[in-house]
Amino acid sequence: MSLTLKQLRYFVAAANQASVSKAAQALSISQSAVTEAIKELESYLGVQLFIRQPRGMTITPEGQQFLRHAISILAEVANATRVASAGAHRVTGRLNLGVTSLTAGYVLSDVLSRYRRLNPDVDVTAVEDTAEYLEHLIIGGELDVAVMVTSNLRNAQALQSEILEVSSFRLWLPIDHPLNRQQSIALSDVADEQLIVLDVDEMEQEAVKLLSAFGKRPRIAFRTRSVEAVRSLVATGAGVALLPDLVYRPWSLEGDRIHSRDVSGTLPVVQVGLIWRRGSAISDAAREFVAVAQAQHEVKQR
Amino acid sequence: MSLTLKQLRYFVAAANQASVSKAAQALSISQSAVTEAIKELESYLGVQLFIRQPRGMTITPEGQQFLRHAISILAEVANATRVASAGAHRVTGRLNLGVTSLTAGYVLSDVLSRYRRLNPDVDVTAVEDTAEYLEHLIIGGELDVAVMVTSNLRNAQALQSEILEVSSFRLWLPIDHPLNRQQSIALSDVADEQLIVLDVDEMEQEAVKLLSAFGKRPRIAFRTRSVEAVRSLVATGAGVALLPDLVYRPWSLEGDRIHSRDVSGTLPVVQVGLIWRRGSAISDAAREFVAVAQAQHEVKQR
DNA sequence: GGTCGGTATCGGTTTTTCCGAACGAAAACC
DNA sequence: GGTTTTCGTTCGGAAAAACCGATACCGACC
Numbered sequence: 001m002s003l004t005l006k007q008l009r010y011f012v013a014a015a016n017q018a019s020v021s022k023a024a025q026a027l028s029i030s031q032s033a034v035t036e037a038i039k040e041l042e043s044y045l046g047v048q049l050f051i052r053q054p055r056g057m058t059i060t061p062e063g064q065q066f067l068r069h070a071i072s073i074l075a076e077v078a079n080a081t082r083v084a085s086a087g088a089h090r091v092t093g094r095l096n097l098g099v100t101s102l103t104a105g106y107v108l109s110d111v112l113s114r115y116r117r118l119n120p121d122v123d124v125t126a127v128e129d130t131a132e133y134l135e136h137l138i139i140g141g142e143l144d145v146a147v148m149v150t151s152n153l154r155n156a157q158a159l160q161s162e163i164l165e166v167s168s169f170r171l172w173l174p175i176d177h178p179l180n181r182q183q184s185i186a187l188s189d190v191a192d193e194q195l196i197v198l199d200v201d202e203m204e205q206e207a208v209k210l211l212s213a214f215g216k217r218p219r220i221a222f223r224t225r226s227v228e229a230v231r232s233l234v235a236t237g238a239g240v241a242l243l244p245d246l247v248y249r250p251w252s253l254e255g256d257r258i259h260s261r262d263v264s265g266t267l268p269v270v271q272v273g274l275i276w277r278r279g280s281a282i283s284d285a286a287r288e289f290v291a292v293a294q295a296q297h298e299v300k301q302r
Numbered sequence: 303m304s305l306t307l308k309q310l311r312y313f314v315a316a317a318n319q320a321s322v323s324k325a326a327q328a329l330s331i332s333q334s335a336v337t338e339a340i341k342e343l344e345s346y347l348g349v350q351l352f353i354r355q356p357r358g359m360t361i362t363p364e365g366q367q368f369l370r371h372a373i374s375i376l377a378e379v380a381n382a383t384r385v386a387s388a389g390a391h392r393v394t395g396r397l398n399l400g401v402t403s404l405t406a407g408y409v410l411s412d413v414l415s416r417y418r419r420l421n422p423d424v425d426v427t428a429v430e431d432t433a434e435y436l437e438h439l440i441i442g443g444e445l446d447v448a449v450m451v452t453s454n455l456r457n458a459q460a461l462q463s464e465i466l467e468v469s470s471f472r473l474w475l476p477i478d479h480p481l482n483r484q485q486s487i488a489l490s491d492v493a494d495e496q497l498i499v500l501d502v503d504e505m506e507q508e509a510v511k512l513l514s515a516f517g518k519r520p521r522i523a524f525r526t527r528s529v530e531a532v533r534s535l536v537a538t539g540a541g542v543a544l545l546p547d548l549v550y551r552p553w554s555l556e557g558d559r560i561h562s563r564d565v566s567g568t569l570p571v572v573q574v575g576l577i578w579r580r581g582s583a584i585s586d587a588a589r590e591f592v593a594v595a596q597a598q599h600e601v602k603q604r
Numbered sequence: 605g606g607t608c609g610g611t612a613t614c615g616g617t618t619t620t621t622c623c624g625a626a627c628g629a630a631a632a633c634c
Numbered sequence: 635g636g637t638t639t640t641c642g643t644t645c646g647g648a649a650a651a652a653c654c655g656a657t658a659c660c661g662a663c664c
């Protein structure tokens with residue numbers, strides 16, 4: 001046999017849900033079908049994609065890497081059908097994008113590279129700034145679309161938005177941290193820890209607000225604007241961090257492992273999405289951008 | 303039903319061969335299977351991909367556009383399996399590429415965008431120059447790999463090469479040109495025409511050499527370094543052109559139609575490929591580049 | 605008008621996919 | 635410490651799909 005799109009879809013679903021049965025449910029299909037598709041995929045690639053555990057599955061590093069490819073392929077397929085079905089006029093013109101420093105690396109890069117390949121005749125420019133200023137530029141008509149955290153927009157009534165990704169806060173720990181031995185971690189446990197905070201996109205306020213509920217002032221060990229720095233600091237034991245799952249990666253640049261754990265109780269979520277000006281007609285180039293981003297988003301959700 | 307990789311493979315084959323039955327033969331499969339797969343694909347997309355003619359099929363503009371997507375998807379799939387099967391180490395380092403002005407737009411751009419996405423940690427630089435000078439830079443170790451016409455290398459013994467694409471010369475005509483009414487066109491017919499020549503990568507010498515065989519000196523109406531200009535000039539009736547099929551597109555920038563016709567007798571072919579220095583160890587980053595380019599090439603061939 | 609080169613259609617067969625039930629294994633629960 | 639719960643896997647049979655070969659069909663070419 002050879003590789004099948006169906007296998008990729010099932011694989012992505014299973015990876016998202018970290019469970020064969022949940023994936024099967026989401027796909028409205030039987031568990032055994034998913035199991036067999038993934039098994040087939042693994043034997044075809046000659047790589048183990050998941051580690052089966054009694055309580056679900058966790059993806060292997062190789063699986064993680066293949067997952068990126070699988071999502072990319074499915075997104076490409078979605079775009080191909082969309083473009084073909086819509087009719088074949090080439091979009092030209094100019095597109096002015098805005099990003100925040102957080103979304104630039106973790107959301108925009110994928111979408112943008114695909115967009116440029118699909119619409120080579122569009123002149124794309126992107127500026128990076130704070131969420132607040134991006135809103136200002138959108139409303140002023142200087143930007144067409146911005147990619148940013150949309151959970152707390154300041155001028156919601158003047159803006160239209162589309163959620164691309166919902167990501168909940170989780171706790172990052174070095175692999176040998178004492179809290180790792182607890183089955184469940186409460187927010188109050190975290191309040192006693194040294195904290196590494198990320199000083200972009202209001203991530204700091206969010207984390208501090210969470211912890212301040214316990215009366216004590218959070219102990220901030222380090223404040224940085226670089227996610228990579230947070231990872232390195234957490235990995236080497238300088239402290240723990242509360243950040244959206246979106247930016248989590250299991251390894252730091254130096255190769256040290258990082259764990260990400262749920263905190264009991266409901267932690268807030270951040271919504272990352274697109275915004276554009278409400279009311280005014282949106283350009284073809286901008287509409288295409290929204291569509292490309294949505295296609296990628298939908299594929300990931302499965 | 304939903305879209306299938308198998309459908310894409312069959313479609314690409316049929317598009318390449320401009321024939322269902324030839325494609326079936328190439329795929330070692332029955333003709334009806336290919337017919338049905340393509341029909342299914344068309345009804346799924348809601349777009350007609352081919353115009354059926356008594357003497358084979360020609361691809362529609364929508365089909366042409368979808369073909370690019372299909373090839374891109376298949377190439378992505380090939381790379382995903384290759385990377386997964388090979389094991390998951392990220393390639394880093396630097397890659398110095400060389401291109402000629404012809405290969406930059408028509409060959410490199412696709413491969414390079416895919417390469418950058420697959421290997422974000424590699425620092426890529428590219429220089430554009432003449433084939434002769436690129437060879438010099440390769441031998442001197444200043445470039446790792448070059449993408450160029452490899453039909454007539456000057457220093458073949460010092461270089462290793464890998465063919466990516468073989469493209470034969472064809473005649474470009476405006477749609478209403480008298481020669482279009484002839485069933486077959488001889489080279490001697492062309493010798494009387496006004497010629498538009500492309501002044502890059504020795505395309506001019508090649509075309510002139512072909513026509514000089516008839517004693518007369520070819521009538522060169524225009525000499526330009528831009529393929530787009532050639533297309534526009536041909537479309538508006540300023541002359542005809544002899545160029546490799548690789549750079550043919552059915553429309554000029556202005557939207558005017560151009561025909562491409564075989565010339566009876568065997569016209570020479572140009573080989574476009576990669577070259578690198580023979581003997582010296584090739585870097586990981588360069589090997590990856592060769593592999594990505596090959597994957598794309600193989601997909602197209604089907 | 606017949607042949608030739610090609611595509612579309614159709615019944616029958618093979619292969620693939622899917623389901624549901626049974627199985628097994630580790631964690632959670634009492 | 636045993637039982638229950640929750641998963642993932644395995645397996646036989648059923649449903650669906652892909653494939654094949656033969657045949658019908660259609661326009662160009664002679």
